[in-house]
Amino acid sequence: MGLLEPRRRPGRAPALGPADHRAAGDPAARRTTTRRADPTHRRTHMSTDAPTDRRAPIRTLEDLAVDGKRVFVRVDFNVPLDGDGAITDDTRIQAALPTLRRLLDEGAALILAAHLGRPKGVDPALSLAPVAARLGELLGRGVALSPEVVGAESTRLAAALEPGQVLMLENVRFEPGETKNDPDLARAYAALSDGIFVNDAFGAAHRAHASTEGVAHHVEQAAAGLLLQGEVETLEGILADPGRPLVAIVGGAKVTDKIGVIDAFLERADTILIGGAMCFPFFKAQGHEVGSSLCEEAGVEPAARALRDAELKGCRLLLPIDLSLGREFSATTEQRDLDGVDTPDGWMGLDIGPKTAAAYREEILGAGSVFWNGPMGAFELEPFAPGTRTVAEAVAETEATTVVGGGDSAAALQQFGLGDQVTHLSTGGGASLELIEGKALPGVEVLRQA
Incomplete structure (x- = not known):
């Protein structure tokens, strides 16, 4: 040739x-x-x-020890709402359930972070309140919603969590530092946990934001949830x-x-x-x-x-x-x-x-x-x-x-x-x-x- x-x-x-x-x-x-x-x-x-395109494997839930620990979990709950603020499609919430149930079954307490829409500052119309309520129904247990993303109240609520309990932070995009991958905000997220971060928000994984990438640099353990793991392994597999x-x-x-x-x-x-x-x-x-x-x-x-x-x-x-x-x-x-x-x-x-x-x-x-x-x-x-x-x-x-x-x-x-x-x-x-x-x-x- x-x-x-x-x-x-x-x-x-x-x-x-x-x-x-x-x-x-x-x-x-x-x-x-x-x-x-x-x-x-x-x-x-x-x-x-x-x-x-063989890349190094990602760390998974198998690599974590979560019993009795508070785990910071990034989820993708960016669901559609109707004019009255009701969820019209909960597919993304359903998709996160296997990861959340596994962590809870293994004795973890969960601090959940998610975004909804593209707010310019705090916007009550884009509160995660309806999401927390729907998640509670699906999990069959209460899901507390913090009135803020980070701050004194979120710190207090996270510190009080017992194994099996779930706290959802308010819409992380209410914080201007979220999309800027602000290191101080990332450290504040990490401080809510016992040094464990799980990312299950594949839909936001292409963004270097404080709750998707920055927080991982300030914890002792970071791993993919089941949803993100499945997405990466399947998509990389069809190429490789x-x-x-x-x-x-x-x-x-x-x-x-x-x-x-x-x-x-x-x-x-x-x-x-x-x-x-x-x-x-x-x-x-x-x-x-x-x-x-x-x-x-x-x-x-x-x-x-x-x-x-x-x-x-x-x-x-x-x-x-x-x-x-x-x-x-x-x-x-x-x-x-x-x-x-x-x-x-x-x-x-x-x-x-x-x-x-x-x-x-x-x-x-x-x-x-x-x-x-x-x-x-x-x-x-x-x-x-x-x-x-x-x-x-x-x-x-x-x-x-x-x-x-x-x-x-x-x-x-x-x-x-x-x-x-x-x-x-x-x-x-x-x-x-x-x-x-x-x-x-x-x-x-x-x-x-x-």
Whole structure:
């Protein structure tokens, strides 16, 4: 192989544009292309061509001795509230229960820290009072709410805790030093405990805040809760040692929001499936007409680069071959299907078409591992939900390991009643994407073993 000749990974085809993808649309042929490679071949493939990103393991609850101790626990209770301040979805509270119950069962007293919304100073509308009340119901025990984050009253309440008791601090973002990772605030958090910190807030782990990263430097023991541990091990695992073929489904509105994820999977995935409005910068880069579709101009150059890199790296980057169009972004708009991708003037692409959905389904069903982040179209509008629904059903049906990266993908799974039919549904959103991109998450790195 010459120095400038691009290396291709064994057994993988180059990137496909719409015309090539259409030719590959026969289900039998597609199943042939997604046959699982020999396991030995996969290991060689990974060791020679793609980074494995093996990092030091994080410390876990197994590393802690908490009996009779006060433990400072960072949780992600940033739940949605209605106009009356009532919780409309307690999924994030439910997700923290295994960690909290384990610590309580092992004889700990808990001081819980969480944020809610983005307050500018103290805002009674963003008090954690409804969260403390709901948590108490779920735990079956009282959860006291401190009237402040840190200060004399929080110190008094924390000092009085007995094993099995739970104290929740007020919204940590009421403190201006929280998002600045103020070391004095971090020390104040640590002082409430007996030198033990547990971070179970994966959704906030990509922020270097006082309660997610700073506090870990002022305690004797710091470890991940069960939720954060599961998120990190699952997401890092699908990058380092995925079942083959690895299929990444990337959708949403903007290429620039997901280019880091696309770049990461160009190095590791066998196939990338592109959907949502972010397909239009790819089409424009190829010279196709996009009509009135949402087409991010800043995304055209990164899309063109991704197409070139897919060719060089031997990754099959698949784009839609047909579209579902509307006159405007509305559930009642005039709608038509387009066999092809050149969108006429006055029309906008609002979903992948049925041929694309069927082809993507075959790719997913033939996968060994699947990562999905981003819808295939405007699934919140029923006429333009079929593409995302088909992908969601395939992700639920496949025998592959399936990891869904939170956000709109998680919302789609829940909307279609499939949230419990995937291997791992991430709570992280932005944290999930940054971890996939290979970025260091401050709230995770501080927990890694030396």
